[in-house]
Amino acid sequence: MARLPPTSDSGRLLPVVPKDPLTNALDAIVVSTDLIEDELRPHLETVLTVIQEKQRGAAEHVAVSGVLPTLAQALRRRGPLTLITAKLVSELARETVIRERCGETGVSSALLSVLLSRDQELLIHAGRAIARICYESRCQQEQLLRLGAVPRLVGILLGFKSNQALEGVCLVALCNLGDMGEGGEDGGISWERGVSLCPEESVFRGVTCHSCGFGSMVTVVRLTQWSPGQHTVSIEVLSRYSIGFWTMHNNRRTVRRSPLSHLGTCPRFYKAIKYSVQNIPNSRSLKSLIFHIFL
Structure with missing residues (x-):
């Protein structure tokens, strides 16, 4: 009809x-x-x-x-x-x-x-x-962590060291997963490789400049191998201010500062994630995808 x-x-x-x-x-x-x-x-x-x-x-x-x-x-x-x-x-x-x-x-x-x-x-x-x-979403962060996002992201970091664009994307994703994202959901961070203290360590340093121009946020991501196939990810975010900022601040008020305050940096957060990147399963079973992850 x-x-x-x-x-x-x-x-x-x-x-x-x-x-x-x-x-x-x-x-x-x-x-x-x-x-x-x-x-x-x-x-x-x-x-x-x-x-x-x-x-x-x-x-x-x-x-x-x-x-x-x-x-x-x-x-x-x-x-x-x-x-x-x-x-x-x-x-x-x-x-x-x-x-x-x-x-x-x-x-x-x-x-x-x-x-x-x-x-x-x-x-x-x-x-x-x-x-x-996962940017600023605790619910999405927890779900992605349970599903094994960290080992897969770091597996990419270790496997594609020459691709800077991919490296930056994975670093931002790791920071956002740890609720340590700076500069918005896409990071807005300029990344570079830092100096490692040992062959088992990879260091990545990212800088986000404040819009006011008086300081910046420094994000340091360290990947440290502590046993075969086992790594620790540590993420640290620090605030760094220019001499001009401190000069302006001191002109407005007199404060008592510590001997190290002239360095202009202070740690804001620190988180460590332990996980395994060995034998990443292809199964979609939740039980088989859970890794040893601690935030």
Whole structure:
């Protein structure tokens, strides 16, 4: 039986309002079961473009559309759609309304499965998505830690030492997982390798400048091997102020300072994480993915 067009109470035909491109794309992705590249890629690109343009209400529309489980499935399949899906999830993870749904929809665990890939571009997008998802979110941090995010991120750091962009993404993700993120969800940190005290130690030093120009935040991440396949991650954040700041401060009021105050640094936080990066399991079982992690 043919479906009749909508009518008003008076019997007049109502105009058919066409769906906007975002709605059409989301509807097509949600109903897809086979994840065929030729069919879905244009729709994924449409959603990505809309999110990048920051159209009003777009993130909320995506959040309630039911599309996130499909994106998680595309990430796990490791097919031709995985890269663009990871890029889309990375952009979506900027939005709080999306971040808070990543755990329950399987997106977070799917991103961790992507971290086993050898595709460095894919790893950058997945790592950036994880960094954004767990930024200032204790719930997401705890879930990702339970699922084994730390050993996989550090495994990438140890395996791709020549890729500075990937290195920076993983360091920001580690800091955000430890609730030590500075400079926003993407870090805004300029990273460099520091001097290590022993061959078993890798040191990374990141600097975030304050907008006022009088100081900066220094983040130090240390990876120390304490037995075969076993490492400790320590993260320390310090505030550093310029001589101009102290001069201005002293001109306003006289205070009693310690003999070391001229150094202009004071530790703000310190956290250590112990974990194993040996024999990372491919199983999705929660029990097999738990590592020895202490925050």
